[in-house]
Amino acid sequence: MAWTHRERVLAALNHEEADRVPIDFGSAGPTAIVGEAYQNLTRHLNLEHKAETLQQLKTQVYPDEAVLRRFDVDTRGIQSGKYANGHSRVIDAHTIMDEFGVTWRQTQGTQDIHFLHVGTADEVRAETGRIIDIFGRSGGYVLNAVHAIQAEVPPANIVAMYDTGIAHAY
Numbered sequence: 001m002a003w004t005h006r007e008r009v010l011a012a013l014n015h016e017e018a019d020r021v022p023i024d025f026g027s028a029g030p031t032a033i034v035g036e037a038y039q040n041l042t043r044h045l046n047l048e049h050k051a052e053t054l055q056q057l058k059t060q061v062y063p064d065e066a067v068l069r070r071f072d073v074d075t076r077g078i079q080s081g082k083y084a085n086g087h088s089r090v091i092d093a094h095t096i097m098d099e100f101g102v103t104w105r106q107t108q109g110t111q112d113i114h115f116l117h118v119g120t121a122d123e124v125r126a127e128t129g130r131i132i133d134i135f136g137r138s139g140g141y142v143l144n145a146v147h148a149i150q151a152e153v154p155p156a157n158i159v160a161m162y163d164t165g166i167a168h169a170y
Contacts, residue, residue: 003020005022009074011139012141014139016139017136020136020165021141021165022074022143023073023166024142025063026068031145032062032148034148034149034151035060035061035151037153037155038063038149039051040155041067041155044156044159045070047064047067047070051063074142116153116157116161121154121156121159121160124161125161128143128165128168131143132168143161143165
């Protein structure tokens with residue numbers, strides 16, 4: 001019997017082993033993807049379409065349902081409280097003010113590089129499988145990119161990570 005997305009996520013939350021680890025892609029800022037990386041990915045998958053912006057400052061976008069289905073993603077984001085004038089006001093290229101008047105500034109000059117950025121697709125598959133073996137075996141783990149996928153990540157590496165999650169059954 002095939003597991004539903006709900007059953008798979010509930011198993012992880014209860015630290016129970018499911019048929020495979022649940023996959024999260026873009027349900028919230030940390031698991032999202034920046035616009036340029038998303039355009040590269042959808043072009044790679046021949047699924048080009050306009051994406052909805054999740055966060056202006058980092059130009060993160062919500063993946064389209066077609067992309068979520070392609071990777072058998074188990075989660076969906078909920079965007080509450082959309083305001084007529086948007087969530088924030090752009091102050092400059094690196095600064096926004098949110099709907100509560102809080103100013104957010106993008107950190108400059110930092111770079112978060114790991115295997116998804118610099119590895120080959122085969123290395124990404126191997127490392128993703130290793131991580132799933134360590135954290136996913138007894139439940140409680142959800143596969144995601146943790147920090148929004150950046151523009152320089154090769155689309156083939158994104159595909160390799162999520163396809164490994166789909167195929168890595170217990």
